[in-house]
Amino acid sequence: MLHALVVSAVLLAALKPATGAALQARAAKHVTLDVVNAKLAPDGFSRSTVVVNGQYPGPPILLTKGDSLSVTVNNRLTDPTMRRSTSLDLDGLFSTTSELYDEGSSFVTQCPIGPNASYTYNHGPIDQAGSFWYHSQLSIQYIDGFRGPLIVYDPEDPHKALYDVDDLTTIIQMGDWWHNTTLSPTMLPQYEATGIIPVSDSSTVNGVARYNGGPAVPWSVVNVVAGKRYRLRLINESARNVVTFNIEGHSLNIIEADGGNLVPHTVNALDMLAGQRYSVVVTANQPVANYWIQTPFVGGSAANNLNQNASLARAILRYAGAPIADPTTPMSAGPFTGSLVEADLAPLVPQAAPPADVNMTLDLEVIAGQAIWTVNGVSFLPPKTPTLMQVLEGASTEADFNVTENTFVFPPNKTIQFTFPPNDDDDAHPLHMHGQNFWLVKPNTTDVINTVNPIKRDTAAAGANGMILRFSTDKPGPFHFHCHIFWHYQAGLATVLLNNANATRAEVHPTPAWEALCPAYSALPADLQ
Template identity: 85%
Template structure:
């Protein structure tokens, strides 16, 4: 069942100004404690062991303001021997400004995992972003078992604040695929690797609640509104596979943010969201007082492979104050919806031309037929035993210094890199996700037009049948993961490492002693605890 949100962020200190014109004061600090453990939960009515944060699914929201210094302590309390017992944390979409780690939480890229019984603190530093983000385990497919939650960075000076009246914890909408099998990593992942057939989810949760065919009538999640008010809904697709269509019966949606980037307001009736993508939409409660369906039909494999799945059960309720406590009386609409989002029509609130490319790279995504082996330019990524960052700090500087299966691309500092993904005939639109920074999406999968004048920037976009072109800068030194956010594909090799400026990394990145201790501790664990 849906657990009540419990805020775990605690304001540590409010620093008082000192009478000195030369004084420089850090922003207030937020410290968050995430206790990662096992719990028996039933989000869709089927009880199973889960991997969750502070005993709940989804995890508690991390809520901070732009300018806050954020630190997150992960206490690994995992004990279930049928699952992975080590863990990690990815603050998805946040870019670390500290000199300790260029990117937090990428196992075997920037650090080793956190073993059972251990703790580790990510000192993120002052946040200079704002928008809708999330956190999850980056280890194997562990977040499918429940280790995922929202991370919202509010901007008190949001330039679009005049467009909405309400933006709080109650307007966060988390979408997530859900499996009944409790041995996803030890059994279903090897089955997928052997057959190439991704397991199909049993249900799809909205803020932690769902139903499945033949299951109990779990209460729908409810979003409460007051007629006449405007609500900023923060949508997060926390799925490991499913592409979700979001629609609210009888209401239009004004898109104002994608992946932490402010947009020129763009009105639609529905929008598709790939795994890992986030949007903010403004919904105006301007309809007659009643109950309305929040409709989230999804695509994620052949439903015939899992008879529990029923996309008409992927829904929630928008309830106006004064409406009866009852389900809407209309049938659910599973689309297609008119006036749905075309990603290529989005524009940044502050236009910025994409810089000319200094380096051009073509990336081909291919799968070996009948097997779960994905390749990028012919290489299937395998995580190394020694993290990329550790190798760089020890002197690695060229692609030849890494195993071929690490698929590491080395780029010089302060250059613009263009990635071109050719058209492919694969059925999946791969949500490619870049750690460490956003990229200019100069040709989305939804158009043949190349836009270098005012493209949007984001961190997750589709490489699919129509191809994609993106550009990014190498101004930030360090290794950064770039991978498919369908985590089944990620585990099957659809990933690379982008290493910017190895010499600059050694000069600027200085991990602490706690980081130094992670790999020896992890490597000393027995295999069943890793």
């Protein structure tokens, strides 16, 4: 279940309409996240977790466009079988230049936060709105439960006339779930040795799941009133799984992707890769009853984990006046007709992708039989000294970094085009860009190149049909660019994009707290890192 995050009183006011002038004067929102180990059983199987404030998913962070955000992370991890350091990534939020180091990418923009330590991240004023999320960016730690929603409401939302309800009850989070409590120390090395990614036991919807042979955990329920229109904010918080979202008997009117407003586009179902977000408007226009919210997933062969059953990934849409009961229709895992084709999406405000100044081809390859992924022949290894620290100390060219850091250096105010050739492996890689979004010039779902009005987002698939994207280097700093299948990320499928090293040194101003992170982390024994 979702629980409101305990924050300063002004956060509650963030959900109230405000004028443009009021947005400029909004006070900072102060949030405290206590990262702890807790025994939880989202699907009925009890295990130790790494979670925020003792709950999974983590408590919502709710903001209004124009807010500044201050997040204090208190590391209270004690379980010796799990990673005890941590970090925070506010996924999809763009950091301001002077606070660039607060983006939370371990070993790119900061060192991790050790146990019994605290660190405060500062962002804003936030000139974005939409559906985002937060998670640990250390190793594969967020698989253990450190993940939750971050919503930025827009009082002047151009789609406001399309829906009646947009609140805590309409946030829908999906996430893969493993029973094994030693994912980082045992399953990650096993994956690295064999190349076989562990298969999740179940897939949660708002923190609830079932698995083969497990207890009948009560389904998560989304309550609606006949005749009303609901903005559902869908977030795929998986570390691997591709989720298909469908509501029995109801159409989905897509209005947002990764924080970008879209021309409304109606489908019956949509596929979501790890890290992707959509807002859809659903009208409660069917007879009063209970309907399945179906979220079947793909993420490895179920033969490798007999607990897994994709048809058990679901929740209930319950109309007011309907009995407290399961829907009477059979549980299905699809396929569904009328599914989204990403290439059919268009931005609400058309914007042409600027002509490319620099063209690069990025080949994604895996070494057969091993968990070693490469980008243009290089498997990413996190540096001991974070990229940003190296830049502040003078690093400016690609030769200044170790080859295994896979750092691409770009001049300022240019447009870069990345072309991803078709790959023949089984996964569509959800490539995620930190700190900025990109023009999706050719999605994986089409052969057509669209430079006239492509959508902009921060996570998209490089798969069997290839992909082309463009982005601007108008914001200085190092930005992580990686696969959001975190098993692949840990196996080397990542790069760092360094824009304008000189401006980074001139405009980024580290605090003593940031400078203290690396010495403190380096001094920790290995079992506390």
